[in-house]
Amino acid sequence: MAESHIATEHAASHPALQHHFENMEQQREAGALGMWVFLVTEIMFFGGMFLAYTLYRTKFPLEFASASNHLSLAMGTINTGVLIFSSFTMAFAVYSAQTGKQRAQVVSLVLTILLGLTFLGIKAVEYYDKYRDSLIPGRLFPGRPFNPAGVHLLPGADPRHVEMFYWIYFAMTGMHAVHMIIGVGVLSVITFFAARGRYGPEYHNPVEITGLYWHFVDIIWIFLFPLLYLLGRHLEHGG
Amino acid sequence: MSEHIVQLKVYVTIFLALLVGTALTVMAGLHDFPGKLNVIIALTIAVVKATLVVLYFMHVRYSSRLIWVVFTSALFWLVILFALTFSDYWTRCWLPVC
Numbered sequence: 211m212a213e214s215h216i217a218t219e220h221a222a223s224h225p226a227l228q229h230h231f232e233n234m235e236q237q238r239e240a241g242a243l244g245m246w247v248f249l250v251t252e253i254m255f256f257g258g259m260f261l262a263y264t265l266y267r268t269k270f271p272l273e274f275a276s277a278s279n280h281l282s283l284a285m286g287t288i289n290t291g292v293l294i295f296s297s298f299t300m301a302f303a304v305y306s307a308q309t310g311k312q313r314a315q316v317v318s319l320v321l322t323i324l325l326g327l328t329f330l331g332i333k334a335v336e337y338y339d340k341y342r343d344s345l346i347p348g349r350l351f352p353g354r355p356f357n358p359a360g361v362h363l364l365p366g367a368d369p370r371h372v373e374m375f376y377w378i379y380f381a382m383t384g385m386h387a388v389h390m391i392i393g394v395g396v397l398s399v400i401t402f403f404a405a406r407g408r409y410g411p412e413y414h415n416p417v418e419i420t421g422l423y424w425h426f427v428d429i430i431w432i433f434l435f436p437l438l439y440l441l442g443r444h445l446e447h448g449g
Numbered sequence: 450m451s452e453h454i455v456q457l458k459v460y461v462t463i464f465l466a467l468l469v470g471t472a473l474t475v476m477a478g479l480h481d482f483p484g485k486l487n488v489i490i491a492l493t494i495a496v497v498k499a500t501l502v503v504l505y506f507m508h509v510r511y512s513s514r515l516i517w518v519v520f521t522s523a524l525f526w527l528v529i530l531f532a533l534t535f536s537d538y539w540t541r542c543w544l545p546v547c
């Protein structure tokens with residue numbers, strides 16, 4: 211009796227409604243909750259690296275400040291702006307889906323992808339600069355083992371501990387970049403379906419959930435930028 | 450609980466606030482403040498920016514209690530991770546053993 215009632219209700223509902231959900235609202239809420247649970251595990255994952263950063267920064271403050279000053283503040287700042295802009299276009303894509311603006315949705319999704327790629331491009335230039343200056347930790351590239359000679363050391367800094375900053379810099383920005391690449395991949399699939407008109411006011415879970423992930427990756431950078439690029443900068447400039 | 454649609458002007462306001470926050474953190478980073486103030490200012494701005502993203506871009510402000518609980522649990526475990534680790538590392542030299 212009850213089952214046949216649900217079955218009739220389903221038959222009349224949106225084609226995207228899965229059979230194990232009662233209605234679209236429950237399905238939407240469950241999807242968002244699932245992504246949030248995943249993001250909690252991501253917060254713990256990055257939390258471990260932020261912990262390592264804090265421990266080594268307190269252990270080698272002068273070495274970390276010296277190495278941090280060698281990073282390009284201009285490229286870091288531009289990338290922060292690019293990522294914030296991409297978060298805005300992502301939020302606008304969700305808004306366009308919710309309000310049924312099909313064209314605006316596709317355009318803002320494409321913009322988000324392009325801004326994500328811009329971020330990765332600038333990051334690649336920064337990584338190349340580290341390669342050129344022999345600042346890739348370890349002996350990954352033949353003929354370019356890590357050499358802190360290019361880093362201007364603050365008085366009292368020990369050149370032997372500079373490498374630790376670059377291990378943490380590459381681990382954290384590298385994992386962040388991996389998340390960006392995955393995000394661009396997921397966004398490409400979402401954009402493909404959005405262009406075919408799959409998402410509208412009734413059903414837009416995938417756009418919303420991808421948005422949650424994209425904003426999370428933005429938040430990680432919001433913390434990485436001051437911690438890696440800015441702290442210790444004043445020692446160089448303020449004197 | 451039905452879905453709340455955040456208005457466009459809210460998104461634009463948050464976007465501009467995030468850009469201002471970025472500009473402020475760069476300016477503050479180049480200025481030499483006394484003591485640990487540089488670190489405190491940088492982290493405060495970052496926390497404010499992250500909070501704006503979570504509340505508005507990620508819609509947590511308009512979400513159900515369940516989402517709030519899940520998100521807060523992450524912060525709760527993060528505090529345990531940091532507090533217990535630092536209670537070890539930062540107190541090792543309180544006794545004359547190291």
